[in-house]
Amino acid sequence: MRTWVYLPLLLSGMVPWLVRxxxxxxxxxxxxxxxxxxxxxxxxxxxxxxxxxxxxxxDDLPPLSAFDRRPDLGLPKPVPDVVALAAAAALAVGLARLVREVVRRRRVLRELRGAGRPNGGLVVADWTEPFAVAVPGRPGRSGHLLVTSGMLRLLDAQERRVLFAHEQSHLRRRHHHWVAVAVWSAALSPLLKPLSAQVAHATERWADEDAAIQVGDRHLVARAVAKASLAGGVRRLEPAMALHGSGAVARVRALQQPCRQSRLWAVAGVVGWCALLLGATAVALAEFGDVARAWLTQLG
Structure with a gap:
């Protein structure tokens, strides 16, 4: 355990760059x-x-600690104690961040669901702050759209079509699940923090493209995104998805051009890198198993 166990920790820092x-x-x-x-x-x-x-x-805890003081046994000493303690601390911090994100997600959803009872999958809140979000439903229930009166006054009839198409895409595609995976992964590993923003932006782009297909006018979608983003509220709405969400300028620019077609070969790099991560972890697990067996046999 002198190489392979560290390799995935180092290689994971490249994942956000490859994804970008x-x-x-x-x-x-x-x-x-x-x-x-x-x-x-x-x-x-x-x-x-x-x-x-x-x-x-x-190995520093009883009863294994007794064997740790006997070099004649030749038992493997995989890593220094300070490294083990640092790893335990990093793991504890990551788990604490994960719990915090889960609690925050529940708090935001509770606040948004408390805005009113959906009627036909829609809640119109009489709030001056202009925003509209897709609110995920509870397990076993469908979500709904929450739109404020401020947002409805801001957009004209055609732009409101874009708004509803965009938010319905978030619900239909279950974008909140993809965002949650990225946010929770970043909570566990600080090296993955850029991925959270990247996934949030890509889900908004995905909903923009769905809206463009439904209304048949990419420039109309770009205009609606720009207006909603300029006037949209600053409150943090994740895990709800909003038209005025991540990276409005980049989204408007992308809508000025045809939708990009996927080059699946470009995904191969990320797949190969993840396979390397998983392979290195499997080797580290095997090495740890050998070390554990060497120590545990002394107890027999």
Whole structure:
């Protein structure tokens, strides 16, 4: 355990860069799926390797500590204790951040669901702040749209068609699941933090493209996005999805051009990198198993 257990921790730092490179060469839908899958794989290997490092500290605890003082046994000493303690601390911090994100998600959803009872999948709140969001439903229930009177006054009739098409796309595609995977992965591993923003932006682009197909006018969608973003509220709405969400300028620019077609070869780099991460983690697990067996046989 002197190389392989550290390799996934180092390689995971490249995942956001690879995902960003891939996103410029594929459609938004493919970018979201690729980024979320890569985030889950990188976070999983990160947690696994930190746990392996932390578990090596067990040789300093009874009854294994008695064998630790006998060099004549030739038992393997995989990592220094300070490394094991640092790994345990990093793992604990990551789990604490994950719990915080889950609590925040529940709080935001509770606030948005409390805005009113949906009627036909829509809640119109008499709030001056202009925003509209797709609110995910509880398990087993469909979500609904929450639109404020301020947003309805801001947009004309055609732009409101864009608004509803965009938000319905978020619900239909279950974008909040993809965003949650990225956010929770970034909570566990700080190296993955850029992925959270990348997935949020790509899901908005995905909904923009769905809206453009439904209304048949990309320039109309761009205009609606620009107006909603300039006037939209500043409150943090994740995990709800909003028309005035991530990266409005880049989204408007993208809508001025035809939708990008996916080049699946561009995904191969991310897939190969994730396979390397998983392979290195599998080797680290095998090495840890050998070390654990060497120590545990002394108890027999």
């Amino acid at each position: 490179w891939t996103a410029t060469r594929v459609s938004p839908a493919t970018a979201v799926r690729t980024a979320a899958a890569a985030a889950a794989a990188a976070a999983g290997t990160w947690v696994c390797c930190l746990a392996l490092l932390a578990l090596t500290f067990c």
